[in-house]
Amino acid sequence: xxxxxxxxxxxxxxxxxxxxxxxxxxxxxxxxxxxxxxxxxxxxxxxxxxxxxxxxxxxxxxxxxxxxxxxxxxxxxxxxxxxxxxxxxxxxxxxxxxxxxxxxxxxxxxxxxxxxxxxxxxxxxxxxxxxxxxxxxxxxxxxxxxxxxxxxxxxxxxxxxxxxxxxxxxxxxxxxxxxxxxxxxxxxxxxxxxxxxxxxxxxxxxxxxxxxxxxxxxxxxxxxxxxxxxxxxxxxxxxxxxxxxxxxxxxxxxxxxxxxxxxxxxxxxxxxxxxxxxxxxxxxxxxxxxxxxxxxxxxxxxxxxxxx
Amino acid sequence: xxxxxxxxxxxxxxxxxxxxxxxxxxxxxxxxxxxxxxxxxxxxxxxxxxxxxxxxxxxxxxxxxxxxxxxxxxxxxxxxxxxxxxxxxxxxxxxxxxxxxxxxxxxxxxxxxxxxxxxxxxxxxxxxxxxxxxxxxxxxxxxxxxxxxxxxxxxxxxxxxxxxxxxxxxxxxxxxxxxxxxxxxxxxxxxxxxxxxxxxxxxxxxxxxxxxxxxxxxxxxxxxxxxxxxxxxxxxxxxxxxxxxxxxxxxxxxxxxxxxxxxxxxxxxxxxxxxxxxxxxxxxxxxxxxxxxxxxxxxxxxxxxxxx
Numbered sequence: 001x002x003x004x005x006x007x008x009x010x011x012x013x014x015x016x017x018x019x020x021x022x023x024x025x026x027x028x029x030x031x032x033x034x035x036x037x038x039x040x041x042x043x044x045x046x047x048x049x050x051x052x053x054x055x056x057x058x059x060x061x062x063x064x065x066x067x068x069x070x071x072x073x074x075x076x077x078x079x080x081x082x083x084x085x086x087x088x089x090x091x092x093x094x095x096x097x098x099x100x101x102x103x104x105x106x107x108x109x110x111x112x113x114x115x116x117x118x119x120x121x122x123x124x125x126x127x128x129x130x131x132x133x134x135x136x137x138x139x140x141x142x143x144x145x146x147x148x149x150x151x152x153x154x155x156x157x158x159x160x161x162x163x164x165x166x167x168x169x170x171x172x173x174x175x176x177x178x179x180x181x182x183x184x185x186x187x188x189x190x191x192x193x194x195x196x197x198x199x200x201x202x203x204x205x206x207x208x209x210x211x212x213x214x215x216x217x218x219x220x221x222x223x224x225x226x227x228x229x230x231x232x233x234x235x236x237x238x239x240x241x242x243x244x245x246x247x248x249x250x251x252x253x254x255x256x257x258x259x260x261x262x263x264x265x266x267x268x269x270x271x272x273x274x275x276x277x278x279x280x281x282x283x284x285x286x287x288x289x290x291x292x293x294x295x296x297x298x299x300x301x302x303x304x305x306x307x308x
Numbered sequence: 309x310x311x312x313x314x315x316x317x318x319x320x321x322x323x324x325x326x327x328x329x330x331x332x333x334x335x336x337x338x339x340x341x342x343x344x345x346x347x348x349x350x351x352x353x354x355x356x357x358x359x360x361x362x363x364x365x366x367x368x369x370x371x372x373x374x375x376x377x378x379x380x381x382x383x384x385x386x387x388x389x390x391x392x393x394x395x396x397x398x399x400x401x402x403x404x405x406x407x408x409x410x411x412x413x414x415x416x417x418x419x420x421x422x423x424x425x426x427x428x429x430x431x432x433x434x435x436x437x438x439x440x441x442x443x444x445x446x447x448x449x450x451x452x453x454x455x456x457x458x459x460x461x462x463x464x465x466x467x468x469x470x471x472x473x474x475x476x477x478x479x480x481x482x483x484x485x486x487x488x489x490x491x492x493x494x495x496x497x498x499x500x501x502x503x504x505x506x507x508x509x510x511x512x513x514x515x516x517x518x519x520x521x522x523x524x525x526x527x528x529x530x531x532x533x534x535x536x537x538x539x540x541x542x543x544x545x546x547x548x549x550x551x552x553x554x555x556x557x558x559x560x561x562x563x564x565x566x567x568x569x570x571x572x573x574x575x576x577x578x579x580x581x582x583x584x585x586x587x588x589x590x591x592x593x594x595x596x597x598x599x600x601x602x603x604x605x606x607x608x609x610x611x612x613x614x615x616x
Contacts, residue, residue: 206440
């Protein structure tokens with residue numbers, strides 16, 4: 001009796017879980033399909049005049065289906081159709097050796113290394129600044145306005161200056177790019193960690209005081225663990241910003257390699273398909289990086305007793 | 309034996325050194341057989357106290373708030389002997405929590421002198437002479453129950469094996485053996501508060517300061533914990549200072565009840581309460597109990613009417 005009841009409840013649970021899966025993914029799939037449909041319609045509308053002009057210039061007769069076909073397969077469309085982007089993307093990912101200068105894998109790897117290095121620099125800088133701000137009222141007052149100002153200047157204006165100055169100092173390639181990326185991504189980490197380090201309950205702080213814990217012990221055993229949820233929230237923002245920073249930093253370097261270089265080259269030569277496939281690569285890279293932070297967060301959360 | 313001394317026995321700050329007798333009692337507390345002997349000895353000495361656990365003379369504390377000055381404590385004097393169980397009772401704002409915080413050196417008095425274990429409150433705190441139990445358990449949510457218990461021991465530099473032994477011993481003392489690997493959120497409120505009591509006891513302070521530890525618990529759990537606390541006090545011979553709102557709780561637990569009144573916070577009555585050390589909840593029905601409870605109530609009412 002009990003075992004059959006149990007078996008029933010297990011199969012119920014499975015059915016429920018399957019249903020939950022559908023319920024969970026149905027909205028996502030629907031939205032993606034809707035976006036692709038809108039994209040196709042937009043591609044037709046935007047490329048129509050371009051294709052029609054082409055036919056008329058060559059004085060060849062055309063039908064509506066010829067026109068539609070043209071909008072889907074133009075060499076330099078205003079807006080490439082999704083399948084064009086995907087085929088160009090897969091060509092440049094799988095069509096060349098990963099080290100070839102035409103391979104998107106190669107360019108993504110260049111950008112990724114600058115992103116990761118910049119992210120590490122930015123995280124260290126962000127946490128360091130937060131520590132200083134939390135521990136000294138004077139530093140809070142003297143540092144915080146500059147930190148906020150630093151984020152008000154558009155990075156597009158600053159990036160060339162960084163590249164030129166660092167280039168004059170003999171630094172080229174990876175380092176200037178990661179410094180620009182760090183410059184962008186330290187900010188959310190500083191703000192998040194200041195909040196995190198000051199998040200412990202007054203009662204917990206009082207407890208540490210009754211045990212006459214040293215400031216270092218209070219930091220290591222109370223402030224730091226309390227700040228972990230804030231750390232991951234800000235890391236997720238920071239890692240996508242550091243990717244943007246790395247891409248932006250590749251623009252003024254004249255475009256030797258990297259996703260930014262591909263974007264720049266694509267816009268020089270009107271290679272819209274190339275631009276879109278580079279954008280797709282950047283999007284995939286960003287989702288991968290955020291997923292990585294997410295998985296780390298879950299693992300840390302499990303060790304720190306987070307509720308499921 | 310002396311070689312196995314935990315690091316915490318080293319002087320914590322200049323001026324705070326352990327005398328030979330205190331070393332001896334520390335060693336005794338590590339040995340269960342000798343611990344009970346010591347408890348008996350303390351029990352005998354209650355009637356003829358040689359040393360004051362807390363000596364408060366003419367202590368006043370004034371808070372400066374936006375609305376003006378608030379007299380949290382006004383010329384309070386009180387002597388508490390070693391091994392006593394003293395309850396502080398009074399309406400909100402009468403300064404009973406402030407009194408405990410002043411003894412714990414979490415707040416400094418505006419005037420007056422205060423000795424804890426024959427030294428200043430700050431020295432007593434730096435020497436880790438008291439354990440403090442707050443209104444809420446204030447457990448660290450990222451630490452397991454066992455690790456929560458070990459936290460003060462880690463801070464005080466006990467050896468890992470000593471930490472392990474003590475965690476096991478004090479978890480057993482509050483009947484929570486088997487919950488070592490659980491996280492705080494997996495325990496009920498009453499269990500969490502028991503963990504916080506075990507944590508306060510884990511480094512074996514002679515003085516226990518408890519600020520409405522059972523205030524947030526329901527009546528049945530509260531009764532149960534009251535009995536456990538009484539047994540614990542009887543077993544360990546510690547001095548307990550206990551803040552409460554509940555008249556039966558105060559009368560049931562205490563050797564003395566201090567009735568306080570607000571604005572300005574002051575002592576209006578001190579009631580001796582000499583029930584046998586081993587008592588059960590049934591004594592709450594006896595005429596003696598009701599008489600004392602009546603006197604406490606009268607005192608509280610007088611404090612209120614003064615206010616209105």
